Each structure stands twice: as structure tokens, then as C-alpha cells.
Amino acid sequence: MARRIPPLNSLKAFEAAARYLSFTKASEELFVTQAAVSHQIKTLEDFLGVKLFKRRNRNLLLTEEGQSYFYDIKDVFASLSDATDKVLERGAKGSITVSLQPSFAIQWLVPKLAKFNDLEPDIDVRIKAVDANDGSLTDDVDVAIYYGKGKWNDLRVDKLYQEYLIPVCSPMLLNSEKPIKSVFDLNNQTLLHDTSRKSWKNFFKENNIDSTRYNQGPIFSHSSMVLQAAVYGQGIALANNILAKPELETKRLVVPFSEKLMSKNSYYLVSSEKNADFGKISAFRKWILEEAMIDNQQM
Template identity: 35%
Template structure:
């Protein structure tokens, strides 16, 4: 079936004019004259059979039909741009790049990565560990791991795991000691903080301790520091279960209190919604979500 599409030049002119709401700015962006933009927009309106802009005012304005059409055209052009970028920069054999925080990389992804490499030895996985959000097209990133509520416009999001926070300590630190039962007893321990003190405050309040205890103790800018500090026996840390699961299983760390705290946030694997996934990228996505699911049933 033949597609009934207007000329691409007309669509580009309309999208630029609707985004800027200014013909001169659209012309500068497209490196054409203002008259050329106006002509292309008029051709598009003739093609679709309706006016897209209000005529007669000093300032360019979209009509309701134009607003709806603009959103559809903008999404379509972005999809074409994203697919083109991937085709240009993702030939066969190109490394598969994953963006995530250093904490997630070191504590969760890297210890499991050998299993994926054994399953797909032809795929070269590269980890871009940073606390900065990556731009998929600009940074040539295939996947990103985001910590949030799973609502990411224009991105597919697969939950890896929920935020279930536990109070943990080095096994040697707790040897022969019972869990603190009062503010005074808890005050004898150093509290280790990951990025901010808010999680500790919430946990202390839920567990019946004084929230003011959260004001003391060292603060680390990302979770690797807190994990290494608690492993070294410096004090108690409140950390996601999935980032310390292996330490608990190996008895390097122990869970100090039976209570855990489940927050509203989680860890999600995300990628552009409409961009086609390479075969090796789809394989990595399925492996990663499978690893997360397997963790749920592992003792």
C-alpha cells in the first residue's frame, strides 16, 4: 500500500515554524529564506486540506488542528533522526554501551557481567559509569539505568528492582553485639550516609528511633563509598538490598535489623522508545531483566 505522505521539505518547514512560532527563525535554522518557509507551509496546508496556522496576527500561532499535527510530526521526525543516528553509529560489531551510576556498575552489573559474556561472547559491552544523565544520541548510549519512578517520556522502561533499603554492617563489627534497642545504644554506632541523610531519617522514624540521629556520621557522594565503608567495619549503612545481596550471602555483611524500608523509587533499564534495537542490544536487555527476575527467587 502506497503511503500518502506530504513532501518532507514541507514537513520540516512546518515543524520548524511551529516550534519557533516565527518564520524568520525557522528560515535561519533551515538555511532558506522566510518566503521559502512560508511557501512550504502553504503547500502542506493545501496537501492536508486545512489551515494549520492562524493568519492575520502579528505573532505566529497554531490552530488546534495545527497543534495536534505538530506533535505528531515532531515525534515522527525525532524517530527518523534517532533511527538515522543509530544506523550511522551502530554498524555490526559496534560496542554495546550502558550508562549507569558507579555504584550500580560496581555493586550490581559488573559482578554479573561474566554470565552475559559467556552467553554472548561476540558482544563487546562497555559501561559508561557516571552520575550524569546521558543523552542517547549525543553520547552514543544504547541503554541507561535510571533511579526513579519509571516515568520517562519517549523511553521504554523495564524495572530491574525496587528500592528495598536494609540496615547492614560488617559481620565482624556485630560479632557478639545485639542490635541496638534504644537511641543511646544506636548512638554508639557510626551511621554511614549515601548521598543524603533523608533515607536514614525516614528509616529511624519508622523504626521508632530519634530522627536526629541521622544528622551525624560521614556522607558519601555515591553508594560505592558507603558500601566500602560498611565493609571496612566503619559503622552501619542503609543500602538497597540488591546492591549488597552478594555480601549478605557471603556473610561479609549482616542485616542488623529485620525491618526494611521500601521506597517509591526503583532502578529501571531504559532506552529510546521508537528506536530499533540491534539484535545484540535486545539480547542484553532480555539478559539483564532475566538477571533481575532471578534475584527475586534466589535465597
């Protein structure tokens, strides 16, 4: 004997509306119009042959039949949700695409990926380098690392680091013909820039250095190029504290003085709100947030 089961969309609409006692909130959760929710509930009422809702003083209430039906099906939906979560977690195998700027990939993520591979050997990470983020995730991207102020709508956003900028140079420059003892010695040095050229200007202003030389020096399209130029003794770079960490730890770069520049921007981990807690995406997010926490504790 075939089971008599009403349309799933009608059940979903009823369960959400009964839980909120609101067609409007149910429509927002289901990403449909209020009229669509009303239509689905009417379909369910016709199928069952009873009224499920009533109105009293403009308030939406469940009828006696509606209360009984909601009590019986709500656990079914909870079980269905739990079962789906388990399948998604088991379905973590496969690949995950991560979108981020090239410099952050080269300096931070790529050196750490072996840890993730050991932890999750069934998940292959695909790196997609992009020069900028527009606040939206394309269908081919599961997770992204954005650089900015953290204001992106409809995304799960987690701050990885508070960025600040520090001067860095090759050790060979410290005792060169033009030694570096303080920030005022910057007037005698070659300054290395990324394409914005704003960082050195702000650094000079913050430290009361009266000079227009902040606008002079070679320009590179990516921060990793600026760092490599500094490693080879071509000048002083104003570097992101995170991106410069590998070179500072190996002493290929040094910090000639303590002055730094706090940034209004930072790096953020972003993903679709609806997918952030499932399967391979959840596994990657958990790992990368733990790595960032470890780095923050060491700073």
C-alpha cells in the same frame, strides 16, 4: 530499461496515510509535519497521474486507484521492514555503550558481564559511569540504567527492581562493646551516609526512633563506598537491597535486624524507543531483564 519508481519519501507518506486514513497520524509516525505529508502525497499523485485520496464528510478515504495502489505496495513495505530487521539482527556484532551510576555498575552489572560475554561473544560492552541521569540518552549511549521513579518521556522504560533499604554491618559489630540487638541500638552506633543523608532520617521516622543522631556520621559520594566502609567495621549502612547482595552472600555484611525502609525509587533499564528492539541493543536488553527477573525470584 530503468525502473519507474516514485520518490521513497512519497511512498512512505502514502503508505502511512493510507494505513491510518489520517494525514495527522501519518505525520506523527514519520516525525514530520502534516503539511509535509500532504506535499509528499501530492508529489506521488503527480507522478502517477491519479488522485489517491478523497474527502467525504470531513473523513479521509482512498479513491479506487488509491485502494488498489495501497493493496499492492503494503506487502512491499512489510517485506522491506522484515529484511531490514534481519540485517540489523545480523549486525549485532560490534559494541554497545551502557550508561549507569558507578555503584550499580560495581555491585551488580560488572559481576554479571561474563555471562553476557559468553552468550554474545561478538558484542563488546562499554561501561560509561555517570553520577546522575537527566532523562535523556546522548548519542554515544545505547542503553542506560536509571535510578528514579520511572517517569522519562520518549524512552522504552523497564523496571529492574523494587528498591528497599536495609541496615547492614560487619559481623564483628554484632557482639562488640556496643552490641546491636534492635533498631534502638542505632543510637549507640556510627551511621554511614551517602551524600543525600535522607535515608537514615526516614528510617528513624518510620521506626519511631526518637533521636537526632540520624544526621551524624561520615558521608561518602557513592553507595559502593558506604558498603565498603561497613565491610571494614566503620559503622552501620542503610543499603540498597540489590547493591548489598554480593556482600551479604559472602557474609562480609549481615543484617542485624529485620526492619527495612521501602523506597519510592527503583532502578530502570531505558533505551531509545526506536532502537529498543533491534540488534545488539535488543540482545542486551533481553539478557539484563532476564538477570533481573532471576534476582527478583531469589529475593
